[in-house]
Amino acid sequence: MGFRIIGILGSPLLSGNTARLLDSALRGASDAGCEVEKIEVANLTFRSCREIFYCREHETCAMKDDMIAIYEKFRELDSLIVATPVMTMGIPGALKSFMDRFQVFFMAKYVRKRSLVPESRRAHRRGLYLGISGMKVPNVFDGAKMTMKAFFSIVDVEYWDDLLIPDMDTIQDLTTRPDILESAYRKGYEMGRLLVEGST
Numbered sequence: 131m132g133f134r135i136i137g138i139l140g141s142p143l144l145s146g147n148t149a150r151l152l153d154s155a156l157r158g159a160s161d162a163g164c165e166v167e168k169i170e171v172a173n174l175t176f177r178s179c180r181e182i183f184y185c186r187e188h189e190t191c192a193m194k195d196d197m198i199a200i201y202e203k204f205r206e207l208d209s210l211i212v213a214t215p216v217m218t219m220g221i222p223g224a225l226k227s228f229m230d231r232f233q234v235f236f237m238a239k240y241v242r243k244r245s246l247v248p249e250s251r252r253a254h255r256r257g258l259y260l261g262i263s264g265m266k267v268p269n270v271f272d273g274a275k276m277t278m279k280a281f282f283s284i285v286d287v288e289y290w291d292d293l294l295i296p297d298m299d300t301i302q303d304l305t306t307r308p309d310i311l312e313s314a315y316r317k318g319y320e321m322g323r324l325l326v327e328g329s330t
């Protein structure tokens with residue numbers, strides 16, 4: 131079976147600028163020879179972590195919702211792309227809740243010291259953060275980047291690269307900036323190429 135790259139869309143807009151950026155990166159990964167899957171957080175049904183701590187002893191969550199199937203996908207993926215706009219100087223609340231539900235992975239890795247990710251995959255799993263912000267101000271991506279680094283670490287993905295596009299309030303429509311979409315495509319392609327060529 132081929133290598134699998136999952137792209138997470140954190141924007142509530144399914145056809146917005148963040149989605150365009152993610153689609154370009156996933157097209158690149160697909161052209162490099164990987165299987166790709168896009169997961170739209172806005173289309174998932176789940177609640178935020180309630181600190182039940184069932185995951186202290188179990189490899190899953192007590193809350194039986196869409197996250198249960200997502201955990202399986204995260205055990206198996208070979209690389210991960212997360213695309214999100216900046217909201218209130220961080221990431222959108224739904225995406226943060228999605229990430230918080232990976233306490234299941236946190237407990238396994240850091241408390242029980244037995245990652246849920248097979249060792250064979252841990253060696254090559256890379257993470258790419260695609261970020262956009264409305265404003266062009268210093269540090270606008272800092273909050274999101276800290277969260278992304280923590281999340282990647284929890285799910286055993288190396289923080290490999292990012293593409294951070296500020297000033298969307300001015301740009302408005304990313305289709306007017308094929309250069310930026312091309313950069314996303316190249317990063318996706320490179321992520322895929324590293325997997326495919328690393329396997330030979």
Ligand SMILES: Cc1cc2nc3c(=O)[nH]c(=O)nc-3n(C[C@H](O)[C@H](O)[C@H](O)COP(=O)(O)O)c2cc1C
Pocket residue numbers: 141142143146147148149215216217218219220262263264265266270298299
């Ligand atoms: C609720 C909300 C909060 C936002 N907060 C910020 C912010 O703190 N800083 C910023 O630069 N842009 C902020 N933005 C602007 C978005 O990052 C920007 O519009 C982005 O292009 C939206 O991407 P999308 O169309 O793909 O969802 C915010 C937008 C919304 C809707």
